[in-house]
Amino acid sequence: xxEEKVKVVVVDDHPVWRDGVKADLERSxxxxxxxxxxxxxxxxxxxxxxMPDIVLMDLQMPNLSGAEATRLIVDEAPHVKVxxxxxxxxxxxxxxxxxSGASGYLLKSSTSTEVRDAIARAMTGDAVFTPSLxxxxxxxxxxxxxxxxxxxxxxPRENEVLKLVAKGYSYKEIGEKLFISTKTVQNHVQNILTKxxxxxxxxxxxxxxxxxxxxxxx
Amino acid sequence: MGAVMDSSAAERYxxxxxxxxxxxxxxxxxxxxxxxxxxxxxxxxxxxxxxxIGTSAAWTLxxxxxxxxxxxxxxxxxxxxxxxxxxxxxxxxxxxxxxxxRPFFAAAYPVNAVLLWAIVKGPTAGxxxxxxxxxxxxxxxxxxxxxxxxxxxxxxxxxxxATVLYLVGGGAVGLVARVLVESGVALEKTTNELLxxxxxxxxxxxxxxxxxxxxxxxxxxxxxxxKRGRELATSQSISSDEVASLADIAGKxxxxxxxxxxxxxxxxxxxxxxxxxxxEKQAREVEGVKVTVSSVGPVVLDAQATTEMAAAVRQAxxxxxxxxxxxxxxxxxxxxxxxxxxxxxxxxRGFDYDEAELEAGGKVGMLKSMKGRIVELGGVMEVDxxxxxxxxxxxxxxxxxxxxx
Numbered sequence: 001x002x003e004e005k006v007k008v009v010v011v012d013d014h015p016v017w018r019d020g021v022k023a024d025l026e027r028s029x030x031x032x033x034x035x036x037x038x039x040x041x042x043x044x045x046x047x048x049x050x051m052p053d054i055v056l057m058d059l060q061m062p063n064l065s066g067a068e069a070t071r072l073i074v075d076e077a078p079h080v081k082v083x084x085x086x087x088x089x090x091x092x093x094x095x096x097x098x099x100s101g102a103s104g105y106l107l108k109s110s111t112s113t114e115v116r117d118a119i120a121r122a123m124t125g126d127a128v129f130t131p132s133l134x135x136x137x138x139x140x141x142x143x144x145x146x147x148x149x150x151x152x153x154x155x156p157r158e159n160e161v162l163k164l165v166a167k168g169y170s171y172k173e174i175g176e177k178l179f180i181s182t183k184t185v186q187n188h189v190q191n192i193l194t195k196x197x198x199x200x201x202x203x204x205x206x207x208x209x210x211x212x213x214x215x216x217x218x
Numbered sequence: 219m220g221a222v223m224d225s226s227a228a229e230r231y232x233x234x235x236x237x238x239x240x241x242x243x244x245x246x247x248x249x250x251x252x253x254x255x256x257x258x259x260x261x262x263x264x265x266x267x268x269x270x271i272g273t274s275a276a277w278t279l280x281x282x283x284x285x286x287x288x289x290x291x292x293x294x295x296x297x298x299x300x301x302x303x304x305x306x307x308x309x310x311x312x313x314x315x316x317x318x319x320r321p322f323f324a325a326a327y328p329v330n331a332v333l334l335w336a337i338v339k340g341p342t343a344g345x346x347x348x349x350x351x352x353x354x355x356x357x358x359x360x361x362x363x364x365x366x367x368x369x370x371x372x373x374x375x376x377x378x379x380a381t382v383l384y385l386v387g388g389g390a391v392g393l394v395a396r397v398l399v400e401s402g403v404a405l406e407k408t409t410n411e412l413l414x415x416x417x418x419x420x421x422x423x424x425x426x427x428x429x430x431x432x433x434x435x436x437x438x439x440x441x442x443x444x445k446r447g448r449e450l451a452t453s454q455s456i457s458s459d460e461v462a463s464l465a466d467i468a469g470k471x472x473x474x475x476x477x478x479x480x481x482x483x484x485x486x487x488x489x490x491x492x493x494x495x496x497x498e499k500q501a502r503e504v505e506g507v508k509v510t511v512s513s514v515g516p517v518v519l520d521a522q523a524t525t526e527m528a529a530a531v532r533q534a535x536x537x538x539x540x541x542x543x544x545x546x547x548x549x550x551x552x553x554x555x556x557x558x559x560x561x562x563x564x565x566x567r568g569f570d571y572d573e574a575e576l577e578a579g580g581k582v583g584m585l586k587s588m589k590g591r592i593v594e595l596g597g598v599m600e601v602d603x604x605x606x607x608x609x610x611x612x613x614x615x616x617x618x619x620x621x622x623x
Contacts, residue, residue, distance in 0.1 A: 131548045132512040135514050138514045142554070163552075166512040166550050167548060168512070168563045168565075169563070
């Protein structure tokens with residue numbers, strides 16, 4: 001059976017790191033690295049030109065940051081999945097990446113198996129949600145609920161699912177615990193992420209209108 | 219770099235002084251106009267006099283509006299205007315008036331050139347400008363129809379006295395201006411140096427404490443990885459256990475370094491600690507299972523509650539390593555609605571939890587001690603486990619609303 005290889009663009013400002021990731025990914029035989037980029041701007045260009053399945057995105061890069069590049073890519077090419085692979089575990093960075101539309105967040109210390117698994121999961125349309133990311137997202141929704149009590153937050157079921165992800169349960173285990181299907185758990189997780197991303201868009205828009213940037217030059 | 223900065227600072231001070239001297243210039247201009255109005259009887263050429271006053275007024279106005287620092291051309295023109303005024307005085311008033319006791323037409327305005335020279339160029343230039351104005355003062359006599367030969371000794375003394383005043387004025391103002399400018403520059407420099415020094419000391423202290431922590435943990439581990447890595451490279455057979463332990467050491471230090479430099483400080487008040495930080499520390503120290511920590515915020519509690527809960531979590535993790543046969547464990551922590559919840563979960567073989575049965579078998583040591591810590595804090599412990607499904611131990615401790623964060 002000849003399976004189509006997953007096309008990946010690797011974005012990182014360190015060439016040595018890019019080479020390592022490329023070698024790791026291609027060794028599996030399931031992935032083809034079709035392009036590389038060394039900053040956010042180049043990442044957007046390459047992605048729109050090559051239309052890969054997955055972009056492996058670093059966050060801290062010169063010129064355009066990984067989070068901004070992610071936002072642009074998700075806007076222009078929504079079918080391309082962006083997986084963030086960063087050395088930073090700083091909350092603000094992680095949240096910004098997820099709010100920008102990243103399908104997942106991995107630390108650079110992840111093993112190549114973990115990265116390949118994450119790619120496979122992202123290919124099935126699944127968000128790559130680690131327990132610690134779930135904790136962060138939960139904290140972000142708590143913050144929103146506290147600062148903006150009028151804003152719609154998580155439903156009780158979504159809250160429950162997110163908490164179980166944060167506790168380290170797999171989607172399958174969560175489904176068994178809550179007597180729902182794994183697919184339903186996935187849908188809940190996807191909805192949670194979408195809410196967060198919409199919230200971010202709304203924030204940006206509100207900020208722009210407040211500052212009078214709503215009428216941008218053509 | 220320093221010299222450039224100093225000279226520009228000095229320039230700034232000189233301009234301030236020069237602007238201050240403008241007040242005196244306007245006063246003297248007004249005085250000149252008053253004299254021209256009240257002494258119209260003695261004015262031989264009133265048109266020339268008012269032309270001179272008009273020119274002086276225009277020049278004063280230009281100087282007041284000009285933003286640029288007085289250049290050499292400006293200084294030269296100012297001296298020309300002022301000496302011309304002194305010389306013109308001899309022409310515009312009736313012959314012989316200059317040697318009477320009547321107020322002199324040009325009055326005090328010419329002093330302005332001496333002041334400006336002294337302020338901008340220093341005492342020597344001030345004295346030179348004073349000499350020029352004094353000389354013009356002397357020449358105003360012959361222009362007024364009184365030859366030098368006709369001047370009496372008191373009249374010469376009068377000229378000499380005025381010249382001496384111009385010279386002394388130029389020198390004194392020049393000296394004062396120089397001292398003011400120099401001390402201003404020195405003060406500014408000292409202040410800047412002090413600020414830089416304070417900043418540097420702060421950075422140094424921060425760097426030292428960081429270096430100390432890095433040295434205590436990260437450097438030691440790096441040295442070990444370096445040494446063991448080299449040994450492994452030359453050894454004939456490499457055991458995967460050894461490589462894995464090297465990776466473990468590097469991984470733990472990565473976590474350590476991350477928490478040291480990447481995490482934003484959350485400024486816990488004294489006597490209070492972040493439960494997340496404490497749990498992350500425990501997770502790093504446990505060996506034999508991969509532990510991830512997921513916390514909803516830093517969860518800042520009083521130090522005792524934090525320490526006790528972290529100790530209970532540590533015991534739970536040790537239990538996992540010893541009995542669960544797990545590959546992964548995760549620790550979850552949150553504070554919500556007055557309750558701190560901490561959960562430790564593993565993907566190990568699990569067991570059928572029955573406290574009475576365990577007690578009968580004498581296997582409750584660790585569990586009892588864990589539970590003891592939590593009950594002491596007023597909380598409860600719950601165990602959820604079954605054969606083949608892993609184990610979750612959850613602690614719930616009520617914490618006063620105002621204490622939780």
